[in-house]
Amino acid sequence: MKKVEIFADKRATNYDSFVETWIPNYHYFMSIVPSLIEGAKGDNLLVAGCGTGTEIKTILDASPSWKVTGVDPSKEMINQAKERFSRNNSVKLMEGVVSDLPNEPVFHAATLLLVLHFMPDDGTKLNLLKTISKRLHKHSPFVIFDITGSPDQMSENLEILRHLIPKGLPAEDINDRVERIKNNLFTVSEERIYELLIGAGFSKPVRFFQNSIYMGWRCYKS
Numbered sequence: 220m221k222k223v224e225i226f227a228d229k230r231a232t233n234y235d236s237f238v239e240t241w242i243p244n245y246h247y248f249m250s251i252v253p254s255l256i257e258g259a260k261g262d263n264l265l266v267a268g269c270g271t272g273t274e275i276k277t278i279l280d281a282s283p284s285w286k287v288t289g290v291d292p293s294k295e296m297i298n299q300a301k302e303r304f305s306r307n308n309s310v311k312l313m314e315g316v317v318s319d320l321p322n323e324p325v326f327h328a329a330t331l332l333l334v335l336h337f338m339p340d341d342g343t344k345l346n347l348l349k350t351i352s353k354r355l356h357k358h359s360p361f362v363i364f365d366i367t368g369s370p371d372q373m374s375e376n377l378e379i380l381r382h383l384i385p386k387g388l389p390a391e392d393i394n395d396r397v398e399r400i401k402n403n404l405f406t407v408s409e410e411r412i413y414e415l416l417i418g419a420g421f422s423k424p425v426r427f428f429q430n431s432i433y434m435g436w437r438c439y440k441s
């Protein structure tokens with residue numbers, strides 16, 4: 220039985236340097252996100268699983284007019300975000316999950332970055348996507364980023380990932396990370412991601428980013 224990942228203790232406090240190491244071109248990916256939600260019909264943004272607030276910072280640096288609601292169930296992660304935005308009145312942060320927010324379509328855009336792969340595909344992924352969809356106005360953009368692939372594609376792309384991470388990391392760390400991805404995450408194929416998004420009330424997604432096992436898409440609330 221796979222374990223659901225918990226972002227606590229060291230895993231939370233080292234999170235920012237962890238992603239820089241293990242996600243090739245993470246900065247490039249993040250730099251595209253603000254443009255992909257431009258043109259939304261209002262300025263309320265939902266950042267589901269906001270973690271330490273990385274995407275909130277990137278989005279606000281590019282477009283300061285967004286009013287952001289960030290939610291994350293990990294106390295350690297959201298506390299880092301709270302500290303980061305303590306002087307920014309446009310950012311509301313809540314320790315919790317999306318279903319804790321009022322069940323009303325008040326948001327004009329949403330992001331879900333590096334969250335869905337932690338959830339089993341037993342209704343839990345679909346439920347989270349539906350919970351987000353219900354809180355969005357029609358035609359709102361939704362950006363999603365996830366570790367993705369059928370089992371064969373995951374094996375092949377994990378081999379590619381080994382070549383793309385910074386040189387000089389101990390082989391043991393690389394093997395541990397690859398094993399953790401193989402054994403602890405609930406990855407699904409891109410086709411399944413499409414099915415889930417469409418089933419949750421979004422338009423057919425368009426992939427705008429891929430680097431080894433990491434893929435990013437944009438779709439709209441139907």
Ligand SMILES: C[S@@+](CC[C@H](N)C(=O)[O-])C[C@H]1O[C@@H](n2cnc3c(N)ncnc32)[C@H](O)[C@@H]1O
Binds near residue numbers: 226267271317333
């Ligand atoms: C890998 S981090 C991603 C953080 C941030 N989105 C980023 O890209 O840097 C995954 C986050 O998802 C959060 N998470 C786990 N289950 C969640 C849920 N049901 N709803 C929202 N966030 C969740 C975790 O606490 C963690 O902070």
